[in-house]
Amino acid sequence: xxxxxxxxxxxxxxxxxxxxxxxxxxxxxxxxxxxxAASAAARPGEKCFELLAGLAHPxxxxxxECPVLEAISRGxxxxxxxxxxxxxxxxxxxxxxxxxxxxxxxxxxxxxIIRDVTDSMLLRKFKELRDGGRVLFEAVPDAIITxxxxxxxxxxxxxxxxxxxxxPEELRRKGLEMILPAGLHGRHDDFxxxxxxxxxxxxxxxxxxxxGVHRERGEIPVELSLSAWRRGDEIMFTAVIRNxxxxxxxxxxxxxxxxxxNEDFSRLERIKKEWQLVLDSVPDxxxxxxxxxxxxxxxxxxxxxxxxxxxxxxGRQWKELLSENGVEEGDFWGDRLIMVHxxxxxxxxxxxxxxxxxxxxxGSVVVLQEVSAEIAMTEEIEANxxxxxxxxxxxxxTIVRVAEESDFSLRVATGVRGNxxxxxxxxxxDCPSYGDEGGRCWERVGTFCGGEVQGAFARKLGxxxxxRFYLSxxxxxxxxxxxxxxxxxxxxxxxxxxxMVAYEKLKQAQGQLLQQEKMASIGQLAAGVAHEINxxxxxxxxxxxxxxxxxxxxxxxxxxxxxxxxxxPESAALKKKLKVGFILEDLxxxxxxxxxxxDRVRDIVMNLKIxxxxxxxxxxxxxxxxxxESTLKIVWNELKYKAKVEKDLAELPLTLCQxxxxxxxxxxxxxxxxxxxxxxxVIRIKSWSEEGMVCVSISDTGSGxxxxxxENIFEPFFTTKDVGKGTGLxxxxxxxxxTNKHNGSIEVKSEEGVGTTFTxxxxxxxxxxxxx
Amino acid sequence: MNPxxxxxxxxxxxxxxxxxERLFIDDDYEIFTAASGDEGLAILAEEEVQLILADYRMExxxxxxxxxxxxxxxxxxxxxxxxxxxxxxxVVGAINEGxxxxxIAKP
Numbered sequence: 001x002x003x004x005x006x007x008x009x010x011x012x013x014x015x016x017x018x019x020x021x022x023x024x025x026x027x028x029x030x031x032x033x034x035x036x037a038a039s040a041a042a043r044p045g046e047k048c049f050e051l052l053a054g055l056a057h058p059x060x061x062x063x064x065e066c067p068v069l070e071a072i073s074r075g076x077x078x079x080x081x082x083x084x085x086x087x088x089x090x091x092x093x094x095x096x097x098x099x100x101x102x103x104x105x106x107x108x109x110x111x112x113i114i115r116d117v118t119d120s121m122l123l124r125k126f127k128e129l130r131d132g133g134r135v136l137f138e139a140v141p142d143a144i145i146t147x148x149x150x151x152x153x154x155x156x157x158x159x160x161x162x163x164x165x166x167x168p169e170e171l172r173r174k175g176l177e178m179i180l181p182a183g184l185h186g187r188h189d190d191f192x193x194x195x196x197x198x199x200x201x202x203x204x205x206x207x208x209x210x211x212g213v214h215r216e217r218g219e220i221p222v223e224l225s226l227s228a229w230r231r232g233d234e235i236m237f238t239a240v241i242r243n244x245x246x247x248x249x250x251x252x253x254x255x256x257x258x259x260x261x262n263e264d265f266s267r268l269e270r271i272k273k274e275w276q277l278v279l280d281s282v283p284d285x286x287x288x289x290x291x292x293x294x295x296x297x298x299x300x301x302x303x304x305x306x307x308x309x310x311x312x313x314x315g316r317q318w319k320e321l322l323s324e325n326g327v328e329e330g331d332f333w334g335d336r337l338i339m340v341h342x343x344x345x346x347x348x349x350x351x352x353x354x355x356x357x358x359x360x361x362x363g364s365v366v367v368l369q370e371v372s373a374e375i376a377m378t379e380e381i382e383a384n385x386x387x388x389x390x391x392x393x394x395x396x397x398t399i400v401r402v403a404e405e406s407d408f409s410l411r412v413a414t415g416v417r418g419n420x421x422x423x424x425x426x427x428x429x430d431c432p433s434y435g436d437e438g439g440r441c442w443e444r445v446g447t448f449c450g451g452e453v454q455g456a457f458a459r460k461l462g463x464x465x466x467x468r469f470y471l472s473x474x475x476x477x478x479x480x481x482x483x484x485x486x487x488x489x490x491x492x493x494x495x496x497x498x499x500m501v502a503y504e505k506l507k508q509a510q511g512q513l514l515q516q517e518k519m520a521s522i523g524q525l526a527a528g529v530a531h532e533i534n535x536x537x538x539x540x541x542x543x544x545x546x547x548x549x550x551x552x553x554x555x556x557x558x559x560x561x562x563x564x565x566x567x568x569p570e571s572a573a574l575k576k577k578l579k580v581g582f583i584l585e586d587l588x589x590x591x592x593x594x595x596x597x598x599d600r601v602r603d604i605v606m607n608l609k610i611x612x613x614x615x616x617x618x619x620x621x622x623x624x625x626x627x628x629e630s631t632l633k634i635v636w637n638e639l640k641y642k643a644k645v646e647k648d649l650a651e652l653p654l655t656l657c658q659x660x661x662x663x664x665x666x667x668x669x670x671x672x673x674x675x676x677x678x679x680x681x682v683i684r685i686k687s688w689s690e691e692g693m694v695c696v697s698i699s700d701t702g703s704g705x706x707x708x709x710x711e712n713i714f715e716p717f718f719t720t721k722d723v724g725k726g727t728g729l730x731x732x733x734x735x736x737x738x739t740n741k742h743n744g745s746i747e748v749k750s751e752e753g754v755g756t757t758f759t760x761x762x763x764x765x766x767x768x769x770x771x772x
Numbered sequence: 773m774n775p776x777x778x779x780x781x782x783x784x785x786x787x788x789x790x791x792x793e794r795l796f797i798d799d800d801y802e803i804f805t806a807a808s809g810d811e812g813l814a815i816l817a818e819e820e821v822q823l824i825l826a827d828y829r830m831e832x833x834x835x836x837x838x839x840x841x842x843x844x845x846x847x848x849x850x851x852x853x854x855x856x857x858x859x860x861x862x863v864v865g866a867i868n869e870g871x872x873x874x875x876i877a878k879p
């Protein structure tokens with residue numbers, strides 16, 4: 001500088017008067033000059049970086065372009081800012097480097113003016129902050145409210161209008177209670193006072209959710225951030241308040257959605273469990289297979305059947321798995337494929353249902369429906385059916401045989417085993433059932449079951465139903481059917497024999513009736529005929545007697561004539577030619593024989609009349625011998641060529657009887673006797689009375705009656721005679737007349753090839769009812 | 773009663789009348805015959821008869837009816853019924869109505 005001495009002093013003073021450090025620095029960083037302010041702050045050293053920055057090297061080495069070098073290189077003023085810690089903390093310096101151009105045009109030195117701009121930077125920053133704060137304060141959606149330690153509102157941002165519906169000015173004017181819930185009125189100031197006294201806030205920068213009050217909308221949920229700060233000595237409180245209604249709503253919505261999801265999930269879970277439970281409770285194994293027949297799901301029955309756990313079942317090919325574990329395909333049962341579990345013998349009908357209808361469900365549901373019981377039942381039914389069939393066949397066969405053979409004693413085999421007296425061990429050997437064929441006891445009348453004499457089956461059925469033996473025999477329904485059938489047969493047999501007896505009785509009665517009617521009409525006819533025969537026989541007989549007398553007279557006359565005529569040859573010749581001698585002799589015989597003939601006719605007529613006496617329906621005293629005689633005459637025609645009749649008739653008292661019927665008795669017995677004699681024989685008729693009975697025996701020397709038939713001979717329509725010869729009624733009528741009509745008895749003794757004797761005995765009854 | 777010497781035989785059967793006539797041929801009786809009751813009554817109206825033999829069964833008037841009428845007009849006659857029909861009713865009728873002397877059953 002070429003200001004001279006004055007100039008230099010002035011300049012120095014001037015420079016010293018400047019409060020800013022000023023230094024003149026050579027291009028090699030050597031400080032040529034420093035003013036007072038620079039010297040005051042200078043550090044030891046020569047170079048600028050030593051003196052001014054307290055560094056051991058040029059500043060540029062720290063990434064900071066040294067302002068000296070920069071000003072030299074640029075040839076103009078360079079301004080730069082750098083932060084340095086010169087012992088008063090880090091501060092900011094503004095460095096102004098002005099190159100001093102020498103006469104040669106080169107830079108000879110650089111004047112550096114250094115200004116501490118830390119404070120002005122801070123202020124600017126503060127201003128920026130404050131401006132930014134203001135913007136924030138006014139722009140944030142959160143309400144920012146500052147109160148002093150007395151609770152008065154000192155600041156409120158515009159957001160309070162949005163959140164609380166009051167303007168910041170109104171809030172400042174009217175106070176905080178406007179936005180406080182009623183419950184806090186009067187208390188909030190106490191909290192503020194307590195916090196101010198404490199010097200801090202309990203909640204300390206925490207966010208709390210409380211309720212505020214919107215002027216129109218009422219209470220609203222808000223999030224509150226409280227901070228305390230000092231202004232001077234006073235503690236201030238600033239609250240940042242955010243309306244969290246929508247957040248709450250969102251949260252609530254989320255919570256609800258979450259809850260709904262949870263519920264859906266748990267419902268799904270429950271449904272899944274329910275279905276699993278359902279499936280598990282199905283006794284039949286059920287599985288669901290994927291498209292490759294791999295098991296996706298299955299129920300407990302399947303794993304139990306296989307004896308595996310789920311893990312070893314799922315994912316396996318089901319057919320393979322079943323086969324590996326002893327469940328093999330068997331036969332078809334009807335149209336259903338059967339799989340059999342070899343170990344347990346259980347049988348399953350396999351049912352494969354294609355899982356269709358759902359896009360992502362491809363595969364099948366396989367049900368192994370257990371049909372063991374059904375198969376067993378079917379087999380049992382089939383066995384029962386067969387058994388029933390055979391039982392019914394047996395019954396049918398028996399019915400056919402019964403029908404064909406009319407043998408009601410036929411029974412079906414019922415498979416009854418055991419004997420009642422052995423099973424019951426009653427020890428009653430005198431019981432009708434003792435020693436009987438097994439299972440006949442309930443049909444037997446008069447058994448001693450239970451210590452009481454029992455009736456027929458129908459009567460003792462109730463007892464039988466309680467009887468251990470009966471029950472044991474009737475466990476098998478087939479045996480029961482057989483037994484019932486046999487019971488029915490027993491009843492049928494009984495009924496049949498009853499019917500037979502009734503039928504025989506009816507036939508007998510009808511036969512007797514017929515016979516009686518026949519006899520009656522024969523009697524009437526005979527009586528009429530007898531009358532008609534009687535007349536001609538009467539005059540024939542009378543005429544014969546007359547003729548006999550005439551004969552005597554003629555003979556007498558001829559004898560007289562012959563005496564008178566003497567031996568006239570012509571008369572003698574004529575007499576010889578005409579056999580007059582013989583005629584006269586024979587005339588007596590002729591008449592006698594003719595009279596004998598008429599006598600016989602008369603006898604027959606008489607006997608016919610006696611036999612068929614019309615008024616014989618009531619009992620009358622009769623001589624049985626007379627009955628015998630008259631009957632004998634009637635049947636004599638039949639007997640005379642075969643038999644010699646020997647009579648031994650004792651004198652009998654008259655007895656009350658129906659003589660016509662007794663005639664019939666003797667006639668039938670005599671006719672039978674005659675028929676029993678094939679060639680020649682003897683019939684002996686004997687009568688006697690004994691012990692108040694009139695007895696007649698009629699014996700023949702005929703063929704006799706076979707022993708096996710002798711008990712049938714009195715049965716109606718029983719006959720040993722050839723067809724047409726006998727009606728089978730004769731002896732039954734005899735029996736009826738003797739035993740029923742006359743309270744008598746008839747006995748028969750017979751020996752084959754020797755002969756037969758019938759003995760008839762009827763009580764001797766005198767007229768008036770007295771019995772002798 | 774006068775001894776019997778006139779007899780009336782009544783029977784619709786000619787053979788019977790003839791046979792009866794022959795019975796009486798050796799005795800000295802005067803015999804009248806009639807083939808019916810009416811004829812008999814006509815004879816009785818003409819002739820005196822002590823004994824009447826009548827058949828029971830005849831065409832038209834029977835023996836009992838005939839004898840009843842005879843009894844009405846000639847109660848002194850001896851009346852005998854001949855019958856082959858042994859009927860109690862006939863006997864009773866003959867006795868009560870015909871007041872017959874005897875009922876002779878034909879042999």
